[in-house]
Amino acid sequence: MGNEELLKGLIGKAFATIGIEVDQNTIVIERSKDPVHGDYATNAAMKNSRLAGMSPRALAEKLLPLLADEQVEKVEIAGPGFLNFFMKQESLTSIIETVINAGENYGRGASKGKKVNVEFVSANPTGDLHLGHTRIAAVGDSIAALLDFAGYDVTREFYVNDCGNQIEHLGHSLSARYKELFGLPLELSDDDYHGEDLIAIAKSIKDQFGDKYLADNKESHDFFIRYGVDAELAKLRKDLADFGVKFDVFTYESDIRKDGNIEKTLEFLKKDIYEKDGAKYLATSRYADDKDRPIVKSDGLYTYFTPDICYHYNKLDRGFDLLIDVLGADHHGYIGRLKSILMMKGYSPDALDVELVQVVRVYRDGAEVKMSKRTGKAIAHRDLVADVGKDAVRYFFVERSPSSHLDFNYNLALERSSSNPVYYAQYAHARCASLLSLGSDIPLDLKGERLGEEAENSLLKHIASFPGAIESAAKERAPYKIAGYIHTLAERIHEFYASSRIIDRNDIPLTSSRLALIKAAEITMANALRILGVSAPEKM
Protein backbone atom coordinates (compact mmCIF):
# COMPACT_ATOMS: atom_id res chain seq x y z
CA MET A 1 0.00 0.00 0.00
CA GLY A 2 1.32 3.41 -0.94
CA ASN A 3 1.44 6.34 1.41
CA GLU A 4 -1.47 8.05 -0.26
CA GLU A 5 -3.80 5.10 0.29
CA LEU A 6 -2.55 4.79 3.84
CA LEU A 7 -3.38 8.40 4.60
CA LYS A 8 -6.77 8.18 2.94
CA GLY A 9 -7.65 5.26 5.16
CA LEU A 10 -6.38 7.07 8.21
CA ILE A 11 -8.41 10.17 7.49
CA GLY A 12 -11.51 8.17 6.67
CA LYS A 13 -11.26 6.39 10.01
CA ALA A 14 -10.72 9.65 11.86
CA PHE A 15 -13.90 11.08 10.37
CA ALA A 16 -15.80 7.94 11.31
CA THR A 17 -14.54 8.17 14.88
CA ILE A 18 -15.97 11.66 15.34
CA GLY A 19 -19.20 10.48 13.76
CA ILE A 20 -19.03 12.03 10.29
CA GLU A 21 -19.70 9.92 7.21
CA VAL A 22 -17.17 10.72 4.53
CA ASP A 23 -16.75 8.76 1.34
CA GLN A 24 -13.12 7.73 1.19
CA ASN A 25 -12.99 8.25 -2.54
CA THR A 26 -13.64 11.94 -2.04
CA ILE A 27 -10.61 12.36 0.18
CA VAL A 28 -7.82 13.94 -1.76
CA ILE A 29 -4.20 13.58 -0.76
CA GLU A 30 -1.82 15.89 -2.48
CA ARG A 31 1.94 15.98 -2.38
CA SER A 32 3.13 19.16 -0.80
CA LYS A 33 5.03 21.44 -3.12
CA ASP A 34 6.81 23.16 -0.27
CA PRO A 35 8.63 20.96 2.30
CA VAL A 36 7.42 23.37 4.98
CA HIS A 37 4.00 21.84 4.34
CA GLY A 38 5.29 18.34 5.00
CA ASP A 39 5.24 15.45 2.56
CA TYR A 40 1.51 15.16 1.95
CA ALA A 41 -1.46 17.38 2.61
CA THR A 42 -5.22 17.07 2.61
CA ASN A 43 -7.99 19.60 2.41
CA ALA A 44 -10.50 17.15 3.90
CA ALA A 45 -11.15 19.29 6.97
CA MET A 46 -11.98 22.29 4.80
CA LYS A 47 -14.07 20.34 2.38
CA ASN A 48 -16.21 18.76 5.06
CA SER A 49 -16.50 21.68 7.43
CA ARG A 50 -20.05 22.44 6.41
CA LEU A 51 -21.04 18.80 6.79
CA ALA A 52 -19.49 18.82 10.27
CA GLY A 53 -21.07 22.12 11.18
CA MET A 54 -17.86 23.71 12.37
CA SER A 55 -15.07 25.83 11.00
CA PRO A 56 -12.37 24.10 8.95
CA ARG A 57 -9.72 24.69 11.57
CA ALA A 58 -11.91 23.50 14.41
CA LEU A 59 -12.64 20.32 12.50
CA ALA A 60 -8.94 19.86 11.80
CA GLU A 61 -8.24 20.22 15.53
CA LYS A 62 -10.68 17.42 16.26
CA LEU A 63 -9.19 15.13 13.62
CA LEU A 64 -5.58 15.79 14.51
CA PRO A 65 -5.21 13.47 17.53
CA LEU A 66 -6.84 10.64 15.56
CA LEU A 67 -4.27 10.62 12.80
CA ALA A 68 -1.39 8.89 14.55
CA ASP A 69 0.29 6.07 12.68
CA GLU A 70 3.64 4.39 12.84
CA GLN A 71 4.48 5.64 9.33
CA VAL A 72 3.62 9.20 10.21
CA GLU A 73 6.18 11.38 11.93
CA LYS A 74 3.80 14.23 12.72
CA VAL A 75 0.72 16.03 11.52
CA GLU A 76 0.24 19.79 11.53
CA ILE A 77 -2.65 22.11 10.87
CA ALA A 78 -1.82 25.01 8.62
CA GLY A 79 -3.39 27.89 6.76
CA PRO A 80 -7.15 27.80 6.43
CA GLY A 81 -7.32 24.21 7.70
CA PHE A 82 -4.94 22.03 5.75
CA LEU A 83 -3.65 18.92 7.46
CA ASN A 84 0.01 18.49 6.63
CA PHE A 85 1.59 15.08 7.06
CA PHE A 86 5.27 14.57 7.73
CA MET A 87 6.18 10.98 7.01
CA LYS A 88 8.79 8.78 8.62
CA GLN A 89 11.82 8.29 6.40
CA GLU A 90 11.20 4.53 6.04
CA SER A 91 7.80 5.14 4.54
CA LEU A 92 9.42 7.16 1.75
CA THR A 93 12.33 4.85 1.04
CA SER A 94 10.22 1.71 1.01
CA ILE A 95 9.14 2.59 -2.53
CA ILE A 96 12.55 1.56 -3.87
CA GLU A 97 12.02 -2.11 -3.15
CA THR A 98 8.51 -1.94 -4.58
CA VAL A 99 9.73 -0.43 -7.83
CA ILE A 100 12.68 -2.74 -8.32
CA ASN A 101 10.62 -5.84 -7.62
CA ALA A 102 7.89 -4.76 -10.03
CA GLY A 103 10.31 -3.66 -12.77
CA GLU A 104 8.55 -2.87 -16.01
CA ASN A 105 5.25 -3.43 -14.27
CA TYR A 106 5.81 -0.68 -11.73
CA GLY A 107 2.84 1.64 -12.02
CA ARG A 108 0.63 -0.90 -13.76
CA GLY A 109 -2.89 -0.88 -12.40
CA ALA A 110 -4.79 -3.97 -11.39
CA SER A 111 -7.03 -5.39 -14.07
CA LYS A 112 -10.22 -3.38 -14.38
CA GLY A 113 -12.02 -6.19 -16.17
CA LYS A 114 -13.18 -3.74 -18.83
CA LYS A 115 -12.71 -3.97 -22.59
CA VAL A 116 -11.92 -0.72 -24.34
CA ASN A 117 -11.75 -0.12 -28.07
CA VAL A 118 -9.62 2.80 -29.21
CA GLU A 119 -10.20 3.69 -32.82
CA PHE A 120 -7.86 6.25 -34.32
CA VAL A 121 -6.26 7.52 -37.50
CA SER A 122 -8.59 5.54 -39.84
CA ALA A 123 -7.16 7.57 -42.70
CA ASN A 124 -8.61 6.94 -46.13
CA PRO A 125 -6.36 4.55 -48.03
CA THR A 126 -6.00 6.98 -50.90
CA GLY A 127 -2.81 8.79 -50.03
CA ASP A 128 -0.27 9.65 -47.42
CA LEU A 129 -0.72 10.68 -43.82
CA HIS A 130 -0.57 14.36 -42.99
CA LEU A 131 0.26 16.05 -39.72
CA GLY A 132 -3.30 15.93 -38.44
CA HIS A 133 -3.04 12.15 -38.63
CA THR A 134 0.32 12.32 -36.92
CA ARG A 135 -1.11 13.97 -33.87
CA ILE A 136 -4.11 11.66 -33.81
CA ALA A 137 -1.77 8.69 -34.09
CA ALA A 138 0.41 9.92 -31.24
CA VAL A 139 -2.54 10.79 -29.02
CA GLY A 140 -4.53 7.67 -29.84
CA ASP A 141 -1.68 5.26 -29.34
CA SER A 142 -0.70 6.92 -26.08
CA ILE A 143 -4.26 6.82 -24.80
CA ALA A 144 -4.37 3.13 -25.66
CA ALA A 145 -1.03 2.46 -23.96
CA LEU A 146 -2.07 4.49 -20.95
CA LEU A 147 -5.36 2.65 -20.53
CA ASP A 148 -3.64 -0.67 -21.04
CA PHE A 149 -1.11 0.17 -18.34
CA ALA A 150 -3.89 1.34 -16.05
CA GLY A 151 -5.47 -2.11 -16.25
CA TYR A 152 -7.95 -1.98 -19.11
CA ASP A 153 -8.13 -4.59 -21.82
CA VAL A 154 -7.38 -2.41 -24.83
CA THR A 155 -7.85 -3.00 -28.55
CA ARG A 156 -6.33 -0.58 -31.03
CA GLU A 157 -8.47 -0.37 -34.13
CA PHE A 158 -8.22 1.17 -37.59
CA TYR A 159 -11.36 1.57 -39.68
CA VAL A 160 -10.65 1.21 -43.39
CA ASN A 161 -12.93 3.32 -45.55
CA ASP A 162 -12.71 1.17 -48.67
CA CYS A 163 -16.04 2.20 -50.15
CA GLY A 164 -17.43 5.32 -51.69
CA ASN A 165 -16.46 7.97 -54.13
CA GLN A 166 -12.87 8.54 -53.20
CA ILE A 167 -12.20 4.82 -53.53
CA GLU A 168 -13.72 4.80 -57.02
CA HIS A 169 -11.34 7.60 -57.90
CA LEU A 170 -8.44 5.65 -56.49
CA GLY A 171 -9.32 2.62 -58.60
CA HIS A 172 -9.79 4.72 -61.69
CA SER A 173 -6.53 6.62 -61.17
CA LEU A 174 -4.60 3.41 -60.69
CA SER A 175 -6.19 1.94 -63.80
CA ALA A 176 -5.22 5.06 -65.75
CA ARG A 177 -1.62 4.82 -64.57
CA TYR A 178 -1.58 1.15 -65.52
CA LYS A 179 -2.84 1.91 -69.02
CA GLU A 180 -0.26 4.66 -69.30
CA LEU A 181 2.42 2.02 -68.87
CA PHE A 182 1.11 0.36 -72.00
CA GLY A 183 1.47 3.56 -73.98
CA LEU A 184 -2.14 4.66 -73.70
CA PRO A 185 -2.87 8.37 -73.03
CA LEU A 186 -3.23 9.25 -69.31
CA GLU A 187 -6.85 9.95 -68.48
CA LEU A 188 -7.24 11.53 -65.06
CA SER A 189 -10.14 13.73 -64.05
CA ASP A 190 -9.82 16.58 -61.58
CA ASP A 191 -11.20 14.40 -58.81
CA ASP A 192 -8.74 11.61 -59.48
CA TYR A 193 -5.44 11.19 -57.70
CA HIS A 194 -2.56 12.75 -59.53
CA GLY A 195 0.15 11.69 -57.11
CA GLU A 196 3.05 9.85 -58.67
CA ASP A 197 3.09 7.16 -56.01
CA LEU A 198 0.42 5.37 -58.01
CA ILE A 199 2.88 4.84 -60.86
CA ALA A 200 4.99 2.53 -58.72
CA ILE A 201 1.91 0.59 -57.73
CA ALA A 202 0.82 0.34 -61.37
CA LYS A 203 4.25 -0.97 -62.29
CA SER A 204 4.04 -3.74 -59.76
CA ILE A 205 0.68 -4.74 -61.24
CA LYS A 206 2.16 -4.81 -64.72
CA ASP A 207 5.10 -6.89 -63.51
CA GLN A 208 2.82 -9.38 -61.81
CA PHE A 209 -0.11 -9.58 -64.17
CA GLY A 210 1.01 -8.20 -67.53
CA ASP A 211 -1.88 -6.83 -69.59
CA LYS A 212 -4.52 -8.89 -67.84
CA TYR A 213 -6.47 -5.83 -66.57
CA LEU A 214 -6.39 -3.60 -69.66
CA ALA A 215 -10.00 -4.35 -70.56
CA ASP A 216 -12.64 -2.12 -69.01
CA ASN A 217 -14.91 -4.54 -67.21
CA LYS A 218 -16.16 -5.24 -63.72
CA GLU A 219 -13.31 -7.58 -63.00
CA SER A 220 -10.72 -4.91 -63.80
CA HIS A 221 -12.69 -2.25 -61.94
CA ASP A 222 -12.89 -4.33 -58.78
CA PHE A 223 -9.30 -5.45 -59.11
CA PHE A 224 -7.87 -1.93 -59.24
CA ILE A 225 -9.88 -0.86 -56.25
CA ARG A 226 -8.86 -3.89 -54.28
CA TYR A 227 -5.22 -3.68 -55.25
CA GLY A 228 -5.08 0.07 -54.71
CA VAL A 229 -6.62 -0.10 -51.26
CA ASP A 230 -4.26 -2.89 -50.23
CA ALA A 231 -1.21 -1.04 -51.52
CA GLU A 232 -2.19 2.27 -49.95
CA LEU A 233 -3.07 0.62 -46.68
CA ALA A 234 0.28 -1.15 -46.63
CA LYS A 235 1.98 2.23 -46.94
CA LEU A 236 -0.08 3.66 -44.11
CA ARG A 237 0.73 0.68 -41.93
CA LYS A 238 4.43 1.01 -42.64
CA ASP A 239 4.46 4.72 -41.81
CA LEU A 240 2.53 4.10 -38.61
CA ALA A 241 4.73 1.18 -37.61
CA ASP A 242 7.77 3.40 -38.10
CA PHE A 243 6.04 5.80 -35.74
CA GLY A 244 5.68 3.07 -33.13
CA VAL A 245 1.96 2.59 -33.75
CA LYS A 246 0.54 -0.87 -34.35
CA PHE A 247 -3.10 -1.80 -34.63
CA ASP A 248 -4.72 -4.97 -33.35
CA VAL A 249 -7.70 -4.87 -35.66
CA PHE A 250 -8.45 -3.48 -39.10
CA THR A 251 -12.13 -3.34 -39.87
CA TYR A 252 -13.17 -2.76 -43.47
CA GLU A 253 -16.20 -0.74 -44.39
CA SER A 254 -16.85 -3.20 -47.21
CA ASP A 255 -17.23 -5.95 -44.59
CA ILE A 256 -19.48 -3.80 -42.48
CA ARG A 257 -21.75 -3.35 -45.50
CA LYS A 258 -21.91 -7.06 -46.26
CA ASP A 259 -24.80 -9.47 -45.65
CA GLY A 260 -27.45 -6.78 -45.60
CA ASN A 261 -26.07 -5.38 -42.37
CA ILE A 262 -27.08 -1.86 -43.18
CA GLU A 263 -30.60 -2.87 -44.08
CA LYS A 264 -30.88 -4.85 -40.86
CA THR A 265 -29.67 -1.87 -38.89
CA LEU A 266 -32.16 0.44 -40.58
CA GLU A 267 -34.90 -2.05 -39.77
CA PHE A 268 -33.77 -2.05 -36.16
CA LEU A 269 -33.85 1.76 -36.08
CA LYS A 270 -37.14 2.15 -37.93
CA LYS A 271 -39.02 3.75 -35.05
CA ASP A 272 -36.61 6.66 -35.28
CA ILE A 273 -36.57 6.91 -39.08
CA TYR A 274 -38.85 9.11 -41.14
CA GLU A 275 -39.03 10.29 -44.73
CA LYS A 276 -38.76 13.85 -45.89
CA ASP A 277 -38.38 15.18 -49.45
CA GLY A 278 -37.72 11.68 -50.73
CA ALA A 279 -34.86 11.06 -48.33
CA LYS A 280 -34.77 9.13 -45.06
CA TYR A 281 -33.76 10.81 -41.83
CA LEU A 282 -32.70 9.43 -38.49
CA ALA A 283 -34.28 11.34 -35.62
CA THR A 284 -31.09 11.76 -33.62
CA SER A 285 -32.43 14.99 -32.16
CA ARG A 286 -34.71 12.89 -29.98
CA TYR A 287 -31.57 11.79 -28.17
CA ALA A 288 -28.33 13.71 -28.00
CA ASP A 289 -28.14 15.67 -31.24
CA ASP A 290 -29.27 19.13 -32.19
CA LYS A 291 -30.83 18.07 -35.48
CA ASP A 292 -31.85 14.98 -37.41
CA ARG A 293 -29.48 13.40 -39.89
CA PRO A 294 -30.08 12.05 -43.38
CA ILE A 295 -29.16 8.39 -43.75
CA VAL A 296 -30.59 7.53 -47.16
CA LYS A 297 -30.40 10.14 -49.91
CA SER A 298 -33.25 10.62 -52.37
CA ASP A 299 -31.15 8.82 -54.99
CA GLY A 300 -31.24 5.77 -52.74
CA LEU A 301 -27.58 5.89 -51.70
CA TYR A 302 -26.51 5.89 -48.10
CA THR A 303 -24.79 8.88 -46.58
CA TYR A 304 -21.40 8.55 -44.94
CA PHE A 305 -23.07 8.34 -41.56
CA THR A 306 -25.11 5.22 -42.33
CA PRO A 307 -22.35 2.59 -42.49
CA ASP A 308 -20.78 4.37 -39.53
CA ILE A 309 -23.84 3.47 -37.49
CA CYS A 310 -23.33 -0.18 -38.37
CA TYR A 311 -19.67 0.10 -37.61
CA HIS A 312 -20.26 1.44 -34.11
CA TYR A 313 -22.91 -1.20 -33.50
CA ASN A 314 -20.40 -3.75 -34.70
CA LYS A 315 -17.92 -2.54 -32.11
CA LEU A 316 -20.54 -2.69 -29.37
CA ASP A 317 -21.55 -6.19 -30.43
CA ARG A 318 -17.97 -7.28 -29.98
CA GLY A 319 -18.41 -6.71 -26.28
CA PHE A 320 -16.51 -3.52 -25.59
CA ASP A 321 -17.47 -1.66 -22.44
CA LEU A 322 -16.12 1.59 -23.78
CA LEU A 323 -15.53 2.94 -27.27
CA ILE A 324 -13.04 5.72 -27.75
CA ASP A 325 -12.93 7.55 -31.08
CA VAL A 326 -9.99 9.86 -31.61
CA LEU A 327 -11.01 12.38 -34.24
CA GLY A 328 -9.91 15.68 -35.68
CA ALA A 329 -11.47 18.65 -33.91
CA ASP A 330 -13.44 19.54 -37.03
CA HIS A 331 -15.54 16.44 -36.32
CA HIS A 332 -17.02 17.79 -33.14
CA GLY A 333 -20.39 18.14 -34.82
CA TYR A 334 -20.30 14.37 -35.13
CA ILE A 335 -20.36 13.56 -31.43
CA GLY A 336 -24.03 14.16 -30.86
CA ARG A 337 -25.21 11.84 -33.60
CA LEU A 338 -22.84 9.06 -32.52
CA LYS A 339 -23.98 9.23 -28.93
CA SER A 340 -27.55 9.24 -30.20
CA ILE A 341 -27.17 5.98 -32.07
CA LEU A 342 -25.70 4.38 -28.96
CA MET A 343 -28.74 5.46 -27.02
CA MET A 344 -31.03 4.05 -29.71
CA LYS A 345 -29.40 0.70 -29.09
CA GLY A 346 -29.98 1.04 -25.37
CA TYR A 347 -26.46 2.03 -24.38
CA SER A 348 -25.43 4.92 -22.22
CA PRO A 349 -24.06 7.85 -24.19
CA ASP A 350 -21.03 7.52 -21.95
CA ALA A 351 -20.18 4.20 -23.59
CA LEU A 352 -18.62 6.35 -26.29
CA ASP A 353 -15.89 8.86 -25.61
CA VAL A 354 -14.83 11.07 -28.47
CA GLU A 355 -11.42 12.63 -28.07
CA LEU A 356 -10.97 15.62 -30.32
CA VAL A 357 -7.53 16.55 -31.50
CA GLN A 358 -6.74 20.05 -32.65
CA VAL A 359 -4.63 20.99 -35.63
CA VAL A 360 -0.87 21.27 -35.70
CA ARG A 361 1.09 24.20 -36.98
CA VAL A 362 4.74 23.79 -37.79
CA TYR A 363 7.21 26.59 -37.10
CA ARG A 364 10.73 26.74 -38.36
CA ASP A 365 13.16 29.61 -37.83
CA GLY A 366 10.34 31.56 -36.26
CA ALA A 367 7.94 31.34 -39.20
CA GLU A 368 5.05 29.04 -39.87
CA VAL A 369 5.78 26.36 -42.46
CA LYS A 370 2.72 25.41 -44.46
CA MET A 371 4.23 23.47 -47.27
CA SER A 372 7.03 21.05 -47.70
CA LYS A 373 9.85 22.65 -49.66
CA ARG A 374 10.53 19.43 -51.50
CA THR A 375 7.05 18.50 -52.65
CA GLY A 376 5.27 21.85 -52.50
CA LYS A 377 2.39 20.12 -50.78
CA ALA A 378 1.29 19.92 -47.17
CA ILE A 379 4.02 18.49 -44.96
CA ALA A 380 3.71 14.72 -44.89
CA HIS A 381 3.83 12.66 -41.75
CA ARG A 382 6.61 10.54 -43.18
CA ASP A 383 8.85 13.53 -43.91
CA LEU A 384 8.48 15.03 -40.47
CA VAL A 385 9.28 11.75 -38.76
CA ALA A 386 12.28 11.24 -41.03
CA ASP A 387 13.54 14.75 -40.30
CA VAL A 388 13.23 15.04 -36.55
CA GLY A 389 12.89 11.43 -35.45
CA LYS A 390 10.08 9.38 -34.00
CA ASP A 391 10.83 10.17 -30.37
CA ALA A 392 10.69 13.93 -30.71
CA VAL A 393 7.49 13.86 -32.74
CA ARG A 394 5.77 11.42 -30.40
CA TYR A 395 6.69 13.48 -27.36
CA PHE A 396 5.85 16.92 -28.71
CA PHE A 397 2.59 15.80 -30.27
CA VAL A 398 1.16 14.57 -26.97
CA GLU A 399 2.84 17.11 -24.73
CA ARG A 400 -0.17 19.42 -24.71
CA SER A 401 -3.81 18.86 -24.13
CA PRO A 402 -5.16 17.63 -27.49
CA SER A 403 -7.97 20.18 -27.38
CA SER A 404 -5.52 23.03 -27.75
CA HIS A 405 -3.72 23.98 -30.90
CA LEU A 406 -0.21 22.65 -31.15
CA ASP A 407 2.69 24.71 -32.40
CA PHE A 408 5.47 22.37 -33.34
CA ASN A 409 8.87 24.00 -33.18
CA TYR A 410 11.06 22.32 -35.76
CA ASN A 411 14.27 23.87 -34.49
CA LEU A 412 13.58 22.94 -30.87
CA ALA A 413 12.80 19.35 -31.76
CA LEU A 414 16.16 19.01 -33.43
CA GLU A 415 18.04 20.58 -30.56
CA ARG A 416 20.17 18.33 -28.38
CA SER A 417 20.07 20.22 -25.13
CA SER A 418 18.07 20.79 -21.97
CA SER A 419 15.79 23.12 -23.89
CA ASN A 420 14.46 20.09 -25.70
CA PRO A 421 12.27 18.20 -23.24
CA VAL A 422 12.65 14.91 -25.08
CA TYR A 423 16.40 14.93 -24.74
CA TYR A 424 16.10 16.21 -21.21
CA ALA A 425 14.08 13.14 -20.24
CA GLN A 426 16.06 10.66 -22.28
CA TYR A 427 19.28 12.06 -20.92
CA ALA A 428 18.04 11.54 -17.38
CA HIS A 429 17.42 7.90 -18.21
CA ALA A 430 20.80 7.49 -19.91
CA ARG A 431 22.47 9.10 -16.94
CA CYS A 432 20.89 6.56 -14.59
CA ALA A 433 21.96 3.72 -16.85
CA SER A 434 25.47 5.07 -17.00
CA LEU A 435 25.74 5.35 -13.21
CA LEU A 436 24.39 1.85 -12.72
CA SER A 437 26.91 0.55 -15.17
CA LEU A 438 29.77 2.36 -13.43
CA GLY A 439 28.67 0.95 -10.09
CA SER A 440 27.61 -2.45 -11.35
CA ASP A 441 29.90 -4.19 -8.83
CA ILE A 442 28.17 -2.52 -5.89
CA PRO A 443 25.09 -4.29 -4.51
CA LEU A 444 21.90 -2.22 -4.34
CA ASP A 445 20.52 -1.39 -0.92
CA LEU A 446 16.81 -1.89 -1.51
CA LYS A 447 15.98 -0.44 1.90
CA GLY A 448 17.70 2.82 0.98
CA GLU A 449 18.85 3.10 4.56
CA ARG A 450 21.23 5.98 4.06
CA LEU A 451 18.84 8.22 2.16
CA GLY A 452 17.18 11.27 3.61
CA GLU A 453 18.50 14.39 1.93
CA GLU A 454 16.05 16.76 0.36
CA ALA A 455 16.89 15.94 -3.26
CA GLU A 456 16.64 12.24 -2.46
CA ASN A 457 13.29 12.50 -0.74
CA SER A 458 11.94 14.71 -3.46
CA LEU A 459 12.84 12.10 -6.05
CA LEU A 460 11.47 9.29 -3.88
CA LYS A 461 8.13 11.01 -3.53
CA HIS A 462 7.82 11.63 -7.23
CA ILE A 463 8.62 8.00 -8.00
CA ALA A 464 6.04 6.92 -5.45
CA SER A 465 3.38 9.06 -7.09
CA PHE A 466 3.70 7.28 -10.45
CA PRO A 467 0.84 4.77 -9.97
CA GLY A 468 -1.46 7.60 -8.93
CA ALA A 469 -0.39 9.65 -11.93
CA ILE A 470 -1.21 6.72 -14.22
CA GLU A 471 -4.60 6.24 -12.64
CA SER A 472 -5.67 9.84 -12.91
CA ALA A 473 -4.23 10.34 -16.40
CA ALA A 474 -6.10 7.22 -17.54
CA LYS A 475 -9.32 8.44 -16.00
CA GLU A 476 -9.01 11.69 -17.93
CA ARG A 477 -7.58 10.00 -21.03
CA ALA A 478 -4.84 12.55 -20.83
CA PRO A 479 -1.45 11.28 -21.95
CA TYR A 480 -0.17 14.83 -21.83
CA LYS A 481 -0.19 14.46 -18.07
CA ILE A 482 2.33 11.66 -18.43
CA ALA A 483 4.53 14.05 -20.39
CA GLY A 484 4.31 16.41 -17.45
CA TYR A 485 5.15 13.60 -15.05
CA ILE A 486 8.18 12.68 -17.14
CA HIS A 487 9.46 16.21 -17.16
CA THR A 488 9.30 16.50 -13.39
CA LEU A 489 10.89 13.09 -12.96
CA ALA A 490 13.78 14.11 -15.20
CA GLU A 491 14.14 17.30 -13.23
CA ARG A 492 14.29 15.43 -9.93
CA ILE A 493 16.84 12.98 -11.28
CA HIS A 494 19.11 15.75 -12.54
CA GLU A 495 18.75 17.66 -9.29
CA PHE A 496 19.68 14.58 -7.29
CA TYR A 497 22.66 13.96 -9.50
CA ALA A 498 23.84 17.54 -9.19
CA SER A 499 23.34 17.75 -5.44
CA SER A 500 25.38 14.75 -4.43
CA ARG A 501 27.99 12.43 -5.72
CA ILE A 502 26.20 9.16 -6.36
CA ILE A 503 29.17 6.82 -6.51
CA ASP A 504 31.59 7.22 -3.64
CA ARG A 505 34.07 4.36 -3.36
CA ASN A 506 34.93 5.52 0.18
CA ASP A 507 31.37 5.01 1.39
CA ILE A 508 29.95 1.88 -0.14
CA PRO A 509 26.79 1.69 2.04
CA LEU A 510 25.78 5.22 1.01
CA THR A 511 26.54 4.41 -2.61
CA SER A 512 24.40 1.27 -2.36
CA SER A 513 21.46 3.31 -1.15
CA ARG A 514 21.87 5.97 -3.80
CA LEU A 515 22.31 3.50 -6.64
CA ALA A 516 19.16 1.73 -5.54
CA LEU A 517 17.32 5.01 -5.80
CA ILE A 518 18.84 5.61 -9.24
CA LYS A 519 17.70 2.14 -10.29
CA ALA A 520 14.14 2.87 -9.17
CA ALA A 521 14.23 6.18 -11.03
CA GLU A 522 15.49 4.51 -14.19
CA ILE A 523 12.70 1.93 -14.11
CA THR A 524 10.04 4.56 -13.53
CA MET A 525 11.34 6.76 -16.33
CA ALA A 526 11.43 3.85 -18.78
CA ASN A 527 7.87 2.86 -17.87
CA ALA A 528 6.61 6.40 -18.32
CA LEU A 529 8.37 6.93 -21.64
CA ARG A 530 7.02 3.64 -22.94
CA ILE A 531 3.46 4.92 -22.59
CA LEU A 532 4.25 7.80 -24.90
CA GLY A 533 6.05 5.57 -27.38
CA VAL A 534 9.37 7.32 -26.71
CA SER A 535 12.49 5.21 -26.39
CA ALA A 536 14.53 5.12 -23.19
CA PRO A 537 18.16 4.93 -24.30
CA GLU A 538 20.97 3.53 -22.17
CA LYS A 539 23.43 5.73 -24.03
CA MET A 540 23.03 8.81 -26.15
Added chain:
RNA sequence: GCGCCCGUAGCUCAACGGAUAGAGCAUCAGCCUUCGAAGCUGAGUGCUAGGCGUUCGAAUCGCCUCGGGCGCGCCA
Protein backbone atom coordinates in the same frame (compact mmCIF):
# COMPACT_ATOMS: atom_id res chain seq x y z
C1' G B 1 -28.47 32.84 -35.54
C1' C B 2 -27.54 27.91 -32.92
C1' G B 3 -23.79 24.46 -30.99
C1' C B 4 -18.68 22.95 -29.48
C1' C B 5 -13.55 24.42 -28.07
C1' C B 6 -10.77 28.43 -26.23
C1' G B 7 -8.91 33.43 -23.86
C1' U B 8 -3.38 32.60 -17.95
C1' A B 9 4.10 35.80 -18.25
C1' G B 10 6.85 38.72 -24.53
C1' C B 11 5.73 33.41 -27.11
C1' U B 12 3.70 28.13 -26.50
C1' C B 13 1.15 25.96 -22.64
C1' A B 14 0.23 23.79 -17.07
C1' A B 15 -2.40 24.26 -12.54
C1' C B 16 -8.43 16.98 -8.62
C1' G B 17 -12.50 24.20 -6.23
C1' G B 18 -7.06 24.99 -2.16
C1' A B 19 -1.63 27.54 0.69
C1' U B 20 2.94 32.59 -2.58
C1' A B 21 -0.99 30.90 -10.22
C1' G B 22 3.65 27.29 -12.40
C1' A B 23 6.84 24.95 -16.68
C1' G B 24 9.37 25.33 -21.37
C1' C B 25 11.05 28.88 -25.14
C1' A B 26 13.32 33.70 -25.32
C1' U B 27 16.53 37.27 -22.03
C1' C B 28 20.34 38.06 -18.20
C1' A B 29 24.07 36.34 -14.36
C1' G B 30 26.86 32.28 -12.14
C1' C B 31 28.81 26.77 -11.76
C1' C B 32 33.12 21.63 -15.01
C1' U B 33 41.17 19.09 -12.28
C1' U B 34 36.05 14.32 -9.76
C1' C B 35 30.10 9.74 -11.54
C1' G B 36 27.82 12.27 -18.93
C1' A B 37 27.75 20.57 -18.64
C1' A B 38 22.70 16.80 -23.56
C1' G B 39 23.43 19.06 -16.62
C1' C B 40 22.80 22.40 -12.19
C1' U B 41 21.95 27.25 -9.49
C1' G B 42 19.98 32.15 -9.49
C1' A B 43 17.14 36.73 -11.71
C1' G B 44 12.54 39.14 -13.65
C1' U B 45 7.91 39.65 -15.81
C1' G B 46 0.85 38.28 -14.47
C1' C B 47 -5.82 43.22 -12.60
C1' U B 48 -5.70 34.57 -15.00
C1' A B 49 -9.96 39.16 -21.39
C1' G B 50 -13.89 42.16 -18.45
C1' G B 51 -18.19 42.28 -15.05
C1' C B 52 -21.69 40.10 -11.56
C1' G B 53 -22.77 35.85 -8.61
C1' U B 54 -22.10 30.82 -5.77
C1' U B 55 -18.56 29.75 -0.66
C1' C B 56 -14.48 29.14 4.39
C1' G B 57 -11.68 29.77 -0.59
C1' A B 58 -12.61 30.85 -7.87
C1' A B 59 -7.97 30.80 -13.33
C1' U B 60 -11.29 26.61 -12.31
C1' C B 61 -18.38 26.42 -11.06
C1' G B 62 -23.05 29.70 -12.92
C1' C B 63 -24.92 34.05 -15.71
C1' C B 64 -23.69 38.30 -18.91
C1' U B 65 -20.29 41.13 -22.20
C1' C B 66 -16.04 41.33 -25.39
C1' G B 67 -12.41 38.70 -28.47
C1' G B 68 -10.52 34.20 -31.32
C1' G B 69 -11.01 29.06 -33.70
C1' C B 70 -14.26 25.35 -35.59
C1' G B 71 -18.90 23.04 -36.86
C1' C B 72 -23.99 23.60 -38.49
C1' G B 73 -24.94 19.49 -46.59
C1' C B 74 -29.70 14.48 -49.56
C1' C B 75 -20.33 15.88 -48.70
C1' A B 76 -17.01 12.33 -46.84
